[in-house]
Amino acid sequence: MDLLNKIKEAGVIGAGGAGFPAHIKLNCKVEYFIINGLECEPLLQSDKYLMRNKSDEIVSTAEKIGNAIEAEHIVIGLKEEYYDEVLALKESIKKLNSKVELHLSKTFYPAGDEQILVYEITGRTIPPGGIPLNVGAVVSNVGTVFNIFEAIQDKxxxxxxxxxxxxxxxxxIIKVPIGTSVEECIEKCGGTNVEDYVVIMGGPMMGKLISKEMAVDRVITKTDGAILVLPADHYLAQKEKMTVQHMKNQAKSACIQCHYCTDMCPRFLIGHPLHPHKIMRGIALSEDNDEVFKEALICCECGICELYACPMGLSPKRINVYLKGKLRQKGVKWNNTADIFQGHVLRDYRKIPTGRLISRLALNKYMSQKFEEGQEINPQKISIPLRQGIGAPADPIVKVGDKIEKGQMIAQIEEGKMGSNIHASINGEVVEINQNIVIRAIQVEVIP
Incomplete structure (x- = not known):
């Protein structure tokens, strides 16, 4: 079985983003194969853990993938402050006599954004609405590369x-079977320090906020890498409660057109025609200005505009998200009117220092937390979504009452459709099938 088929069979999707099926993404020939180890969001540590502990696997697999897609350059991007991880990767490169290179980045947000990383390594701006392939590159997260290492071993x-x-x-940093509830992950880590809390799935800038009640049913998927627990009255939790109407009213009454949101926008700074301050002015005046509002379609929702740049505490990112929905309902699509895009001359001076960002987010107390590592959850019940990442849901190939083994395929993507195969993450019995496949662990009887 060739590499792409092994990747498809194993159900590998992008582990650090939207979950694009890896067998489709890597069906290409490129100049640059870039492995993203920058952990875009503040505070997160899972990719660092992998680079420290699985460096041989990552380096060897990166080279195999790079050779398969005929990449001239195979580059692992990570932050220069990741001392232990840099050392581990350098040792693996030397030991394996690998042609893999390291790109060491300054610590800024969002250094791990795919388009920013491509710009930093290649100097090329991906066209608005485009993908790295448009400039001769393909990007995979280090977690994806490690999953491909395992796929090669038929895991x-x-x-x-x-x-x-x-x-x-x-x-x-815990090893979690796919389909385990977020609540169980929190309990495995000793529970919370506060009674009333919220959970952000992912990082504080782009993660999805859920209530502690929702954490009971929300499960870990192939794209989840972090659980951030905050007090329910935290600034980030309160900001999420604001209605769209209130955000529009704020824009009408408080936007001073300082255009800091534009000046610091990472996509604007690599040459994209995105001007959040114009969108805020437009929403303050009318909702019938699609010519201006269509710029919202190329917003990456990084959150810098509203959580760092705006001196008035307004919400350009969520206004953009709102407008994206309205424009898509109308069938409005983004079309580039230029062929060449160039970075802003002041870009290097407008990068957002991650440490300063963490202070702005009132998250300083969590910067120095020490992590326990090596623990694994053994859930008694899991609920695995049939749709994970971009694409169609997989079709179940098991039925209620079936006894299944860990690693067994339980749902398969239809041939010709985009999506990923799904496998059981524990031994057990299928007890329910709907949008998820629910498996209860089988208790092993101990004979005295």
């Missing part, structure tokens, strides 16, 4: 390394 994707941080008794 499917059945677990994630998850950073559990914040108001947690024992901040940890």
């Amino acid at each position: 499917p994707v059945i677990y994630k390394f998850v950073t559990v941080i914040g108001e947690i008794a024992k901040p940890s």
Whole structure:
């Protein structure tokens, strides 16, 4: 079986982003194969854990993938402050006599954004609405590369390394079977330090906020890498409660057109025609200005505009998200009117220092948390979504009552459709099938 088929069979998707099926993404020939180890969001540690502990696997697999897609350059991007990780990767490169290179980045946000990383390494701006392939590159997260290493050994994707941080008794990086509830992950780490809390799935800038009640049913998927627990009255939690109407009213009454949101926008700074201050002015005046509003379609939702740049505490990012929905309902699509895009001359001076960003987010107390590592959850019940990442849901190939083994394929993507195969992450019995496949662990009887 060739590499792409092994990747498809194992159900590998992008581990650090939207979850694009890896067998489709890597079906290409490129100049640059870039491995993203920059952990875009503040506070997260899962990719660092992999680079420290699985450096041989990452380096060897990166070279195999790079050779398969005929890449002239195979580059692992990570932050220069990741001393232990840099050392581990350098030792692996030397030991394996590998042609893999390291690109060491300054610590800024969002250094791990795919388009920013491509710009930093190649000097090329991906066209707005485009993908790295448009400039001769393809990007995979280090977690994806490690999953491909396992796929080559015929091991499917059945677990994630998850950073559990914040108001947690024992901040940890834990190995979690796919389909395990977020609540169980929190309990495995000693529970919370506060009674009333919220959870952000992912990082503080772009992660999805859920209530502690929702954490009971929300499960870990192939794309989840972090659980951030915050007090329910934290600034980030309160900001999420604001209605769209209130955000529009704020824009009408408080936007001073300082255009800091534009000046610091990472996509504007690599040459994209995105001007959040114009969108805020437009929304303050009318909702019938699609010519201006269509710029919202190329917003990456990094959150710098509203969580760092705006001196008035307004919400350009969420206004953009709102407008994206309205424009898509109308069938409005982004079309580039230029062929060449160039970075801003002041870009290097407008990068957002991650440490300063963490202070702005009132997250300083979590920067120095020490992590426990090496623990694995053994859930008694899992609920695995049939749709994970971009594409169609997989079709179940098991039925209620079936006894299944860990690693067994339980749902398969239809031939010709985009999506990923799904595998059982524990031994057990299928007890329910809907949008998820629910498996209860089989208790092993101990004979005295």
